[in-house]
Amino acid sequence: MRMTFLKIQMNRVVILAGLLAMGLPVVARSHESNSAETADSTVVISKKEENNRNVMLSAESATMPRQLNIGLPFQGDILILENDLPVVYSFWTQMPTTAWRYDNSIGPIGLMSFQEGALTFGKVGYMVTSTDRQAGRKFKGYASVYTTNYGTVRYDANVSGPIGKKGWGYTLSGYQNFERGSGANLKYTTYTEEATFIKAGINKRYKSGSFAFLYKHADVKPYVMGGYSPFVYKGNGETEEVDGFRLGQDSYILGSGLFPYFDYNTGEAKMGDITSDDASRNLTDAFYFNGEHRFKNKMKLTYSTMYMQSKAALTLQYPLSINISEASDRDATELYTIYGTQGSVDGTTGAYGYTGEAYDGSVQLVSTQYYPQVDIKTFTARAELSKKFKNHDLRGGFTYQYYSAPIIYNSAVYYQTVEPNPRLLNRIYAMDLSAYGMGTSYYPVTNPTNGGLAVAGTYSDNTYSKTALYFSDDFSVGKRFNFGLGARIEHENDEVTRNIYPNEFVQDRLYTEKFKNKYNRVFIGNAVVKLTNEFGLLGDATYNSWYNRYWERGDDGAENIAKDKNLVVTNFGGGIYWNHGKLFSLVSKITRIKKQNNIAEETITNAAGESERVYPIFYDIETMGWSTDIISEPFKNFNLHLLFTLQNPKYKNYAYSTHFNNSVQNYDYSNKVIPDLSKVLAEIDGSYFLFNRDVRLWASFRYFGEQQANKTNTIFYNGWWENFGGVDYNVSRNVTLKFQVVNFLNQRGVKGALVGGDQITDASSYIGRKIVASGIRPRTFELTANFKF
Known part of the structure; x- marks a missing residue:
């Protein structure tokens, strides 16, 4: 059974491209960066942001953004920018949502294109861009109150105004969230999250530009990470709920x-x-200094710096999906008692003082990931010069990133009951000694102190230093040809202190390795050919490679031989655009994305807690897709957005072997569809304005086709629809009410990769059995009141 420590949460919890929803039914739409969508039907190829994608609405969680599917599984590449800089360097173990929220302190916000994310920060995917509000010449205030039928309450306010008459100003913000999620009756806490954000800043406007200082404090305590549920697999993609x-x-x-x-x-x-x-508890203190300056020669300089000190903590408990034991399947030697209770198995105390109330129901094997609070230091800077010269739009940029963070990882495997708010179990081995004229003796399998099975944790201390230069030129040739070219080169120095004995406790045996003068590279190109005033061709290409390290074992069994590979992502796309006024604007593209030299680790754990680690495993990912995106205003006050995607995300060259109990088992995932990614995607967003546009009715539907649940593709889920709907009402110029329903069709079901299911080669034995995945968010009613003053 596979214990996917880091990768599991990449698929489940972390930020993908999107915005942290405040219950706001904002519809931002998307086209590729070269989609020409201006009012006069001209093409602007230097567009750096994506429009027209509904990124605000998440069906995963009330406090998590939606996932934008690009045909690659998420591996930490997608970021959120605040004032042109990443809010965190690495989401592990500091989640972006512990340092950033979309609230009234944020002014301009957007979604950076795939190419722009690669060029500016070397990342793969879409990046949210956000800028903190600055004071103008007048006092302004914004406030919001948000609540749900499950009892979540969120307060949020920002005020800004001038200081004197010489261009100085201030901004102050406060945000508090008391999250109840989907209303689970948690016994150990009232809220699934408590969060407080405070921002204070001053800014100065002058004739040729502006600058600003900002302080941000965040105190976030997420008490629930992940949303796993047991269910019964019926076979052929069908599932049903477990009773109770x-x-x-x-x-x-x-x-x-x-x-x-x-x-x-x-x-x-x-x-x-x-x-x-x-x-x-996650504590963050960040200091920003950013601004812009316009020179007399019309050259523009933008700059931003951030220093952040954080205390980051992360705790996860995730069930190993296929390890649910039923009483009918257990033999007489496998016994369980409720941990911490008084009683006995059969009226006797049992060996080693093992006591407890006997339990004879379903049992789940669970893994703990416990990353206790550590200190993290981050310094990031970015500067960019831009200038328009004849038919060229030139810019050159610089980024610097310094990151220092230890990671302490404690672990265990344990047994729990299969019920809401499960109970911890002791596992006991019963040995029949009647052949020796004795009764039955009971021996502990789990540790009497904590009820767990020992799994070795680890420690690392990582320091990264990256300096990059990038350049781009968007230019036109004649009236019908537009081109864009860009390149980035990044120099990287790292120092890593780590445990070099896998599957063993550290015992103060640490090894330090320095990695010097590594180079990461990005190249981008795009083109638009205007065949008519409305119709044309478009294409783009992205090459993104970065250094990735791994270790091999020496003769002494220690992983102390440092190696590295370049992880390479290539993305090629081509298609058409057609802008026919308000009736429709269409972009249709074929894309091919490939990610080479991925490095994986497989840890196989059996029911007795014995494990085998296979590392390193190298493999590739490849996706061919076709997407068509349409925006239409067929009649006054009605807007429609349609998105349809066909894709085929597959593993390539992915194989390894395990050697449990001297038995070799080979696994080959090559040409298998990647779990948690659908081959068919569709999105329908519609809205209609009433009463002089004071009332807006809207609905959003997203279809996800059949999804594979494991890498062997032996278990899958049938397709499903995510759905949202709501009403926005402008009560007055200063008051807006927004009512939204998530999952108004009240669909129920599961999705997501099975934890520990990647070695299932025959699903027939799991039909009718309980396994575990993520549940679809239940119907939720949300109400937001926004105020301006």
């Missing part, structure tokens, strides 16, 4: 909030508390 468990609503996290783990260094058995600061 509401998919997407009931909590599948230990009801006590206490979890077992083993100290990464000593191996000592301990108990942790999800609600403790060490397990969940």
